[in-house]
Amino acid sequence: MTERLSGGEMLIRALQDEGVEYVFGYPGGAVLHIYDAIFKQQRIEHILVRHEQAATHMADGYARSTGKPGVVLVTSGPGATNAVTGIATAYMDSTPIVVISGQVANEFIGSDAFQETDMVGVSRPVVKHSYLVRSAAEIPRIVKEAFYIACSGRPGPVVIDVPKDTTDPNVFFDYEYPESVSLRSYSPTTRGHSGQIKKAAGALLAAKRPVIYAGGGVIQGDAAGELTRLANRLGFPVTNTLMGLGGYPGDAEQFLGMLGMHGTFEANMAMHHADLIFAVGARFDDRVTNNPAKFAPDAKIVHLDVDPASISKIINADIPIVGPAAIVLAEIDRAVEAKLAADPDALDKRALADWRRRIEGWRNEHGLDHDQRHRKGLNGSLLPQQVVQSVYRATKGQAFVTSDVGQHQMFAAQYYKFDSPRRWINSGGLGTMGFGLPAAMGVQFAHPGAMVACITGEGSFMMNMQELSTCMQYALPIKIINLNNQALGMVKQWQDMQYGGRHSHSTYRDALPDFKALTESFGHVAYRVDQIDELDDVMADVFGARHKNDLVFVDAHIDPEEHVYPMAIKGGAMNDMVLERLDGRDDIRDDL
Amino acid sequence: MRRLLAILLENEAGALSRVIGLFAQRNYNIETLNVAPTEDETLSRVTLSTTGDETRIEQITKHLNRLIEVVKVVDLTDGDHLERELMLIKVRAVADKREEVKRCCDIFRGQVIDVTSDAYTIQLAGTSEKLDAFIRALDETPILEVVRSGVSGIGRADKILSL
Numbered sequence: 001m002t003e004r005l006s007g008g009e010m011l012i013r014a015l016q017d018e019g020v021e022y023v024f025g026y027p028g029g030a031v032l033h034i035y036d037a038i039f040k041q042q043r044i045e046h047i048l049v050r051h052e053q054a055a056t057h058m059a060d061g062y063a064r065s066t067g068k069p070g071v072v073l074v075t076s077g078p079g080a081t082n083a084v085t086g087i088a089t090a091y092m093d094s095t096p097i098v099v100i101s102g103q104v105a106n107e108f109i110g111s112d113a114f115q116e117t118d119m120v121g122v123s124r125p126v127v128k129h130s131y132l133v134r135s136a137a138e139i140p141r142i143v144k145e146a147f148y149i150a151c152s153g154r155p156g157p158v159v160i161d162v163p164k165d166t167t168d169p170n171v172f173f174d175y176e177y178p179e180s181v182s183l184r185s186y187s188p189t190t191r192g193h194s195g196q197i198k199k200a201a202g203a204l205l206a207a208k209r210p211v212i213y214a215g216g217g218v219i220q221g222d223a224a225g226e227l228t229r230l231a232n233r234l235g236f237p238v239t240n241t242l243m244g245l246g247g248y249p250g251d252a253e254q255f256l257g258m259l260g261m262h263g264t265f266e267a268n269m270a271m272h273h274a275d276l277i278f279a280v281g282a283r284f285d286d287r288v289t290n291n292p293a294k295f296a297p298d299a300k301i302v303h304l305d306v307d308p309a310s311i312s313k314i315i316n317a318d319i320p321i322v323g324p325a326a327i328v329l330a331e332i333d334r335a336v337e338a339k340l341a342a343d344p345d346a347l348d349k350r351a352l353a354d355w356r357r358r359i360e361g362w363r364n365e366h367g368l369d370h371d372q373r374h375r376k377g378l379n380g381s382l383l384p385q386q387v388v389q390s391v392y393r394a395t396k397g398q399a400f401v402t403s404d405v406g407q408h409q410m411f412a413a414q415y416y417k418f419d420s421p422r423r424w425i426n427s428g429g430l431g432t433m434g435f436g437l438p439a440a441m442g443v444q445f446a447h448p449g450a451m452v453a454c455i456t457g458e459g460s461f462m463m464n465m466q467e468l469s470t471c472m473q474y475a476l477p478i479k480i481i482n483l484n485n486q487a488l489g490m491v492k493q494w495q496d497m498q499y500g501g502r503h504s505h506s507t508y509r510d511a512l513p514d515f516k517a518l519t520e521s522f523g524h525v526a527y528r529v530d531q532i533d534e535l536d537d538v539m540a541d542v543f544g545a546r547h548k549n550d551l552v553f554v555d556a557h558i559d560p561e562e563h564v565y566p567m568a569i570k571g572g573a574m575n576d577m578v579l580e581r582l583d584g585r586d587d588i589r590d591d592l
Numbered sequence: 593m594r595r596l597l598a599i600l601l602e603n604e605a606g607a608l609s610r611v612i613g614l615f616a617q618r619n620y621n622i623e624t625l626n627v628a629p630t631e632d633e634t635l636s637r638v639t640l641s642t643t644g645d646e647t648r649i650e651q652i653t654k655h656l657n658r659l660i661e662v663v664k665v666v667d668l669t670d671g672d673h674l675e676r677e678l679m680l681i682k683v684r685a686v687a688d689k690r691e692e693v694k695r696c697c698d699i700f701r702g703q704v705i706d707v708t709s710d711a712y713t714i715q716l717a718g719t720s721e722k723l724d725a726f727i728r729a730l731d732e733t734p735i736l737e738v739v740r741s742g743v744s745g746i747g748r749a750d751k752i753l754s755l
Binding site: 120121124125128129130132134149183184185186307308309312313 | 602605606609610613617647650651654655657658660661662663755
């Protein structure tokens with residue numbers, strides 16, 4: 001028997017039928033019919049945010065940590081435009097979110113009505129797809145398609161713009177949720193080309209200096225297990241992109257750490273000297289390759305990606321494979337296994353052992369630990385790396401860690417060793433400051449009992465700190481680790497290194513709040529730490545049983561002069577890196 | 593290198609803006625654009641001419657295919673194909689110029705489709721080069737207005753772009 005529902009009720013009912021648990025949103029005129037439909041039901045919990053940007057990041061954090069789509073509901077006009085930064089963030093990192101925005105009634109569209117914005121137009125360059133609802137009867141089909149498109153193939157954000165008249169509570173329709181989607185123009189690749197898979201397996205076995213370079217596609221494609229099995233069977237070194245951390249165990253001996261602009265010395269050296277690079281779910285971003293013309297001169301490139309447009313976009317692939325990472329990796333693994341069974345010497349074990357010794361040499365020479373072992377901050381202050389390492393120890397490497405954007409993000413990526421996927425959540429592609437706290441909230445909603453840490457900096461934190469109020473309302477026990485250097489650290493670092501130390505608008509030392517008092521005013525717990533001797537005790541306390549149900553803010557005052565190293569030299573190859581301050585603490589070079 | 597792309601597109605509001613937006617967003621160039629519904633009214637057919645090397649055209653094609661409403665993309669310049677463009681051109685034609693313009697129009701197999709005491713409106717179809725040549729051939733005849741449809745293209749012989 002079909003039900004008779006209004007447009008607003010159909011929308012919420014369709015979300016229920018999609019299995020949606022949470023909607024992150026903010027009400028307003030154009031969505032009041034929908035909010036009334038939410039009020040009259042129990043199955044979906046609506047989370048009231050304090051700013052629409054934060055709602056999108058929460059949905060994003062929820063999606064990244066679970067693999068399930070995150071859902072946002074905002075009103076028209078400013079509600080919709082505030083959401084755009086979060087939509088663009090999800091687009092750049094290919095995460096599945098569905099954003100429902102209110103719109104003025106169909107008859108007023110185009111009249112510059114109150115709170116009218118062409119949301120489909122504004123969001124067009126940063127969505128995977130978008131819909132404008134023309135009549136209420138379309139709602140069930142559009143919702144079904146939106147979720148399918150957001151989650152399949154290369155995932156991404158989908159916007160549904162809903163004019164107010166289509167949610168009228170007094171007009172009723174037969175509701176039936178479609179069981180399947182039929183889109184003649186959209187059929188994501190579901191398996192790899194068998195000839196290419198065979199070729200890839202052959203190329204892997206023939207390699208003498210191989211590197212597996214794995215990105216966010218391994219996380220989004222739930223392929224960490226398949227990647228690990230193949231890498232371990234072959235004994236190949238693995239490096240992860242910023243987005244791929246956790247796709248291969250961070251504490252494994254074969255793991256080289258992150259690569260790229262602030263990647264480890266051994267990862268970047270290995271990439272540059274490799275004779276084969278197997279790129280999996282990675283897109284040769286400019287923060288990875290440095291100058292593409294000088295990229296890995298001797299390497300044959302095998303590139304696996306679910307999105308054909310990512311292949312041969314920056315670096316030409318010798319063996320391209322389009323397909324979902326998990327399925328294709330498993331097939332390559334079977335092909336490799338069969339070849340090794342037929343001929344155990346198919347792999348040049350001697351060359352591989354030499355190659356791994358060479359990498360070990362690089363690690364010993366300039367690896368991250370080597371750099372950190374004997375260092376102290378200015379006037380005995382904390383180093384940001386030490387804070388991240390302390391968080392790692394206190395959480396035994398088992399926390400979900402979100403970050404914002406800047407130096408703290410790089411320190412977290414370098415020093416927190418993620419041993420499983422969907423634990424490291426950060427804005428890699430768009431680089432959105434203000435992402436960390438709301439993303440952590442989305443993660444905490446998805447995983448109520450889990451340890452969730454947001455490693456941030458005071459600049460990023462202040463971009464969405466209004467959400468401390470939301471955390472209070474929903475009692476979210478997030479742990480915020482604020483690496484406070486009283487400056488926009490990464491901007492300042494570039495100014496130190498490339499602009500003769502002229503700190504143009506990157507400091508605000510005398511204008512910062514007392515973060516401890518600030519967070520306490522929202523009813524949360526706060527610590528301030530600036531001594532290395534106290535650090536581990538504070539972190540043990542923060543992540544211990546005592547504060548299991550508290551939001552805790554740790555204001556960690558760190559050495560304001562610290563830089564992130566290694567750092568790629570602009571325009572160079574991957575092996576061109578600055579490894580340490582070149583001139584005492586005054587790291588000034590105009591020629592970078 | 594000039595390329596002619598044929599695109600089958602869902603005939604829906606906003607679909608064309610995604611195609612055009614893609615070109616603007618990724619810094620690709622549109623030289624000419626022609627779009628109209630096909631015999632199947634749920635589909636529009638776009639013919640788009642652009643320039644770029646092979647890598648760039650490959651990227652354009654891949655990104656077009658990523659758009660949900662794009663059903664098919666074919667690079668017509670990959671094989672034998674036909675191209676036509678329609679031009680309507682209004683020229684001043686007075687006194688002894690009238691005969692000269694008419695003769696030139698006949699040579700190019702154009703048609704005068706509207707006449708006033710001092711002007712002709714001429715319709716001319718052909719490749720873009722032919723239309724360019726006609727404009728050049730008019731020489732000193734004052735041109736009052738030109739409107740060109742942009743190129744339409746179709747594969748030769750049994751090459752068919754359909755669902």
